[in-house]
Amino acid sequence: MHGAREHSESEHYDAVVVGGGHAGAEAARAALSVLGPHGRVALVTMDPSRIGAMSCNPAIGGLAKGQLVREIDALGGIMGLAADATGIMFKMLNTSKGAAVRGPRAQCDKYAYAAEVQRLLHALPGLDVIASTVDGIETQTSNDAVEVSAAILAADAHFVHADPRAIAQNAQHLAQAVPIYSVRGASVPRRLCTSQLILTTGTFMRALMHVGESTTQGGRIGEGSAIGISAALKALGFEIGRLKTGTPPRLRAGSIRWNELPAQVGDERPTPFSDLSGTPGFERFPTLAQVECRVTETTHEIHDAIRANLHRAPMYSGQVDAECGPRYCPSIEDKVVRFADRTQHHVFLEPEGLYTDEIYANGISTSLPRDVQDTIVRGMHGCEAAEILRYGYAVEYDMVWPHQIDATAETKRVRGLYLAGQINGTSGYEEAAAQGLVAGLNAARALRQLSPVRFGRDEAYIGVLMDDLVTRAPREPYRMFTSRAEHRLRLRADNADERLTARGGALGLVDASRAARWDERSARLDALRTALSKCAYTGGPLMEYARRPDIESREIARLLEVSTASDLALVDRICNDLRYEGYIKRSVGEIRRLKEAEHAIVPPTLQPSTIQGMRKECVDALVKFAPRTLGQASRLAGVSPADLSLLALAIRRHGK
Numbered sequence: 001m002h003g004a005r006e007h008s009e010s011e012h013y014d015a016v017v018v019g020g021g022h023a024g025a026e027a028a029r030a031a032l033s034v035l036g037p038h039g040r041v042a043l044v045t046m047d048p049s050r051i052g053a054m055s056c057n058p059a060i061g062g063l064a065k066g067q068l069v070r071e072i073d074a075l076g077g078i079m080g081l082a083a084d085a086t087g088i089m090f091k092m093l094n095t096s097k098g099a100a101v102r103g104p105r106a107q108c109d110k111y112a113y114a115a116e117v118q119r120l121l122h123a124l125p126g127l128d129v130i131a132s133t134v135d136g137i138e139t140q141t142s143n144d145a146v147e148v149s150a151a152i153l154a155a156d157a158h159f160v161h162a163d164p165r166a167i168a169q170n171a172q173h174l175a176q177a178v179p180i181y182s183v184r185g186a187s188v189p190r191r192l193c194t195s196q197l198i199l200t201t202g203t204f205m206r207a208l209m210h211v212g213e214s215t216t217q218g219g220r221i222g223e224g225s226a227i228g229i230s231a232a233l234k235a236l237g238f239e240i241g242r243l244k245t246g247t248p249p250r251l252r253a254g255s256i257r258w259n260e261l262p263a264q265v266g267d268e269r270p271t272p273f274s275d276l277s278g279t280p281g282f283e284r285f286p287t288l289a290q291v292e293c294r295v296t297e298t299t300h301e302i303h304d305a306i307r308a309n310l311h312r313a314p315m316y317s318g319q320v321d322a323e324c325g326p327r328y329c330p331s332i333e334d335k336v337v338r339f340a341d342r343t344q345h346h347v348f349l350e351p352e353g354l355y356t357d358e359i360y361a362n363g364i365s366t367s368l369p370r371d372v373q374d375t376i377v378r379g380m381h382g383c384e385a386a387e388i389l390r391y392g393y394a395v396e397y398d399m400v401w402p403h404q405i406d407a408t409a410e411t412k413r414v415r416g417l418y419l420a421g422q423i424n425g426t427s428g429y430e431e432a433a434a435q436g437l438v439a440g441l442n443a444a445r446a447l448r449q450l451s452p453v454r455f456g457r458d459e460a461y462i463g464v465l466m467d468d469l470v471t472r473a474p475r476e477p478y479r480m481f482t483s484r485a486e487h488r489l490r491l492r493a494d495n496a497d498e499r500l501t502a503r504g505g506a507l508g509l510v511d512a513s514r515a516a517r518w519d520e521r522s523a524r525l526d527a528l529r530t531a532l533s534k535c536a537y538t539g540g541p542l543m544e545y546a547r548r549p550d551i552e553s554r555e556i557a558r559l560l561e562v563s564t565a566s567d568l569a570l571v572d573r574i575c576n577d578l579r580y581e582g583y584i585k586r587s588v589g590e591i592r593r594l595k596e597a598e599h600a601i602v603p604p605t606l607q608p609s610t611i612q613g614m615r616k617e618c619v620d621a622l623v624k625f626a627p628r629t630l631g632q633a634s635r636l637a638g639v640s641p642a643d644l645s646l647l648a649l650a651i652r653r654h655g656k
Contacts, residue, residue, distance in 0.1 A: 010191040013042045015443045016151045018134045018229070019200035020045030022429045023421030023436030025052055025117050026077050027198045030440030032124050033076055034508040035447065042192055043121070044130045044153065046204070046224055048160040048181035051129070052082070052117025054429065055202070055220050056247045058110040058352045058360055061273065063093055064480040065430040066103035067461045070496035072433055073274045075504040076514060078120045079433045080273030084282075085174065086112040088291045088354060090270030099576040100489045101482045104271050109288060109353035115170050115177035122162045122180060129181055130188050132157030135228030137197065137236065139414060146236075148416035151192045154228070159185035175288050175354040196443035198409075198418040199229065200436055203245060205398035205423065206230045210314035211391055212369025219395055230398045237413055239401050243425060243477055244315070246331050246365040246394040249373055250358045255387040256349065261294035264348065269565070275497050278565065279517055291351050294382070297344040298332065298364070302379040306336045309372045314394055331394070332364040332376065347380060358389055367394030399425045402469040403625045408452040409439035409466070412626055418443055424469055427477030434462045435469075441509060453507060454629075456598065458487040460500060471625060471635040487587060489580045494573045497521065525570055531560055532574060547578045598631030602647070603654050611650045618643040 015031045017024050020043060028043050035041070045051060060083040061069050073080030087106035094102045121127060136152035161183040170177045204219030204226040217225040234240055270286055272278060277285040310316045313333050330338070335345055347363035364376055370391050377386050402424040405411050409418045418439035421432035442452050455463030464485045469478065482488050491499070501518040504510035510518075535542035537559060546556045553572040557563070562571060577584075608614065608622040621638040630651065634644050 015196040020051035023200035023432035026436035027440035034444035049179035052114040054110040061105040063103040068430040074496040074500040089266040112177040157188040252387040264293040407466040600630040
């Protein structure tokens with residue numbers, strides 16, 4: 001396929017995606033879906049066999065993160081499908097609370113997950129996978145705007161093909177999965193011409209790994225560091241920051257007294273992420289055998305050992321040259337320092353797959369020296385003789401402060417350059433995948449000369465995520481929470497399809513098959529709502545009985561005489577709608593009032609310093625963040641309601 005191109009000086013693509021993680025996978029899929037059968041996208045990654053790899057925790061979803069995965073799926077993405085196909089323990093979190101804050105989560109077989117992501121990408125027509133790094137970005141000036149013209153690859157770049165034998169093996173036994181992108185193809189010209197470049201570099205930009213005093217280059221164990229891209233971004237004038245993250249040690253399962261520890265079990269009736277799971281063609285769910293996790297804990301003796309060795313921890317010794325680490329996924333060193341009164345912290349021992357002996361020690365992320373990690377692990381109950389297969393380590397890496405992007409994921413400085421994932425200062429597979437989808441969608445729309453898409457905060461958690469990034473400057477890796485979404489009663493995990501699938505179809509993200517299944521499900525929802533409105537129970541309407549929070553939706557389903565798993569899920573959704581109905585009606589009016597102001601465009605030619613009466617603090621914030629809409633401006637720190645009124649007036653006058 002590529003042999004005729006081997007000696008050309010350049011190669012042209014509609015879009016080039018740099019990075020094969022969760023953001024890169026969704027970006028490539030979204031771009032090709034919108035571009036259609038004649039689209040061409042290159043996915044450039046250092047190690048194609050690691051496409052879709054779960055670098056840290058072998059899990060997808062959770063509180064608020066599960067909502068993101070459901071929204072990605074409703075918009076045609078692949079993360080939910082891959083999680084459903086490879087999940088080995090499914091659990092709905094926060095079930096003791098209302099449906100708005102519940103979050104689906106799946107422990108996955110991490111090797112099967114990566115293989116499934118690779119298989120789903122391989123099925124996309126028009127995708128070329130290239131083994132290389134991007135060392136430079138070429139730009140040109142058109143109509144006074146700087147725009148992308150090419151990506152410059154490192155030497156020895158080559159195409160990578162899928163191995164048919166690996167595909168066949170995975171189809172036969174996904175739990176014994178192997179990477180499919182492993183066949184080296186023809187060499188690739190160093191210059192990839194494109195007007196749309198999507199950077200999803202993860203933790204690899206100028207990355208360093210730390211274990212105690214030991215430091216090595218790389219963004220993930222056994223892999224390298226992307227050096228050239230940081231220099232290229234700096235040369236283009238971007239403000240670069242440096243963040244850090246970490247990972248816990250992996251333990252050998254056979255060395256743990258597993259059966260002596262309390263068990264953590266999944267749900268008896270697992271909830272899938274994807275709307276396709278359980279439908280024709282995807283009937284088997286869960287696909288893989290289900291497992292249990294175990295729980296242990298640290299002790300005060302372990303905490304004493306950590307305190308005694310803080311001077312040897314790169315995070316505390318000054319060895320790590322990064323501004324901040326993840327506050328909501330802290331290292332065990334951070335937890336011991338910040339919560340000095342605690343004598344123990346829970347540690348969840350999670351199998352990383354069905355055919356691996358690796359156990360992920362969730363709760364003791366660390367970069368302490370190996371001898372201290374030995375003390376930590378063997379001081380925990382059940383782990384006295386545990387063997388550490390891989391020690392925990394910290395990673396520091398370059399990122400781009402996200403006030404330099406728009407909510408479309410496109411940079412404000414360079415047209416056609418998009419950033420998604422940890423390069424924007426976020427943390428988490430789900431956040432990365434959501435940004436990748438937005439970047440791929442808008443890159444493809446730009447190619448087709450269509451207007452950019454920004455999801456609203458009242459429309460999706462994806463909208464909350466993108467808006468937060470461009471209006472608030474995170475000084476620590478950003479993580480999604482339900483508390484960040486002011487419209488969370490509407491943005492539930494169970495109604496993502498209702499909110500987004502039709503829109504995804506209109507945008508070209510959702511294929512005809514998925515759209516047809518949503519049409520069928522929508523019709524069934526309408527039928528069940530009609531049946532509920534017509535039924536009576538003990539002298540009153542069944543609908544009023546269903547509103548009661550103490551009545552289980554299964555009881556309502558029994559009274560409606562429905563019993564299939566799909567119908568039970570729809571009845572549960574209808575009951576949730578009824579219970580939140582009063583709150584949602586009040587919020588709809590507020591959303592309607594805010595809508596006009598939210599989407600009012602701030603003209604790029606409007607100079608904040610010329611607005612009479614505006615405070616300097618507000619002018620500085622508007623200049624730094626350059627909000628594209630009045631809604632974005634309203635959420636900037638330093639912008640008061642009075643400032644906002646002046647800005648709205650200036651926008652109207654500017655238009656005249």
